Amino acid sequence: MTDSKERLTQWLRDAHAMEEQAETMLSGQIERLENYPELRDRMTLHLEETRQQAKRLEQCLDRMGEGSSTLKDAGGKLIAMGQSISGLFAGDEVMKGSLASYTFEHMEIASYKMLIAAAGEVGDSETQSACKANLREEEAMAEWLESKLGTVTSEFLRREERDSDAAKR
Numbered sequence: 001m002t003d004s005k006e007r008l009t010q011w012l013r014d015a016h017a018m019e020e021q022a023e024t025m026l027s028g029q030i031e032r033l034e035n036y037p038e039l040r041d042r043m044t045l046h047l048e049e050t051r052q053q054a055k056r057l058e059q060c061l062d063r064m065g066e067g068s069s070t071l072k073d074a075g076g077k078l079i080a081m082g083q084s085i086s087g088l089f090a091g092d093e094v095m096k097g098s099l100a101s102y103t104f105e106h107m108e109i110a111s112y113k114m115l116i117a118a119a120g121e122v123g124d125s126e127t128q129s130a131c132k133a134n135l136r137e138e139e140a141m142a143e144w145l146e147s148k149l150g151t152v153t154s155e156f157l158r159r160e161e162r163d164s165d166a167a168k169r
């Protein structure tokens with residue numbers, strides 16, 4: 001039998017693994033965004049937020065007596081997904097990266113909504129506040145990415161045209 005508290009703990013661990021994966025993905029993308037400074041700067045900010053989010057989750061787990069020291073081991077499940085979306089880069093990495101980031105933010109949003117409800121169910125208001133803080137940052141990042149999808153696509157296509165024209169000369 002799994003009770004709600006155990007389930008909450010498990011989902012917090014999953015969320016922590018998800019944030020570690022987010023950190024890996026963001027770090028990898030930031031390195032390749034030298035031509036897209038606005039995107040790079042926002043991702044750099046979100047990388048810092050992501051590290052803080054992981055710390056908030058660790059504090060929740062520590063408070064529940066679940067020790068966060070073994071968390072590194074729980075990260076396996078999501079790694080495959082992160083690799084599959086970051087490993088397909090072929091010239092249009094900025095677009096593949098935008099797609100992956102936007103998708104990932106929404107998985108994070110869904111996870112924190114689940115966690116907020118689960119923490120409410122067991123009366124853990126501190127965990128609920130931590131997850132609400134994380135949720136707000138994920139929503140802000142998803143909205144920002146959404147607002148930039150059109151311009152980044154245009155910028156990418158124009159750059160590609162320019163480069164291929166230059167190569168023909």
Ligand SMILES: [Fe+2]
Binds near residue numbers: 138
């Ligand atoms: Fe995020």
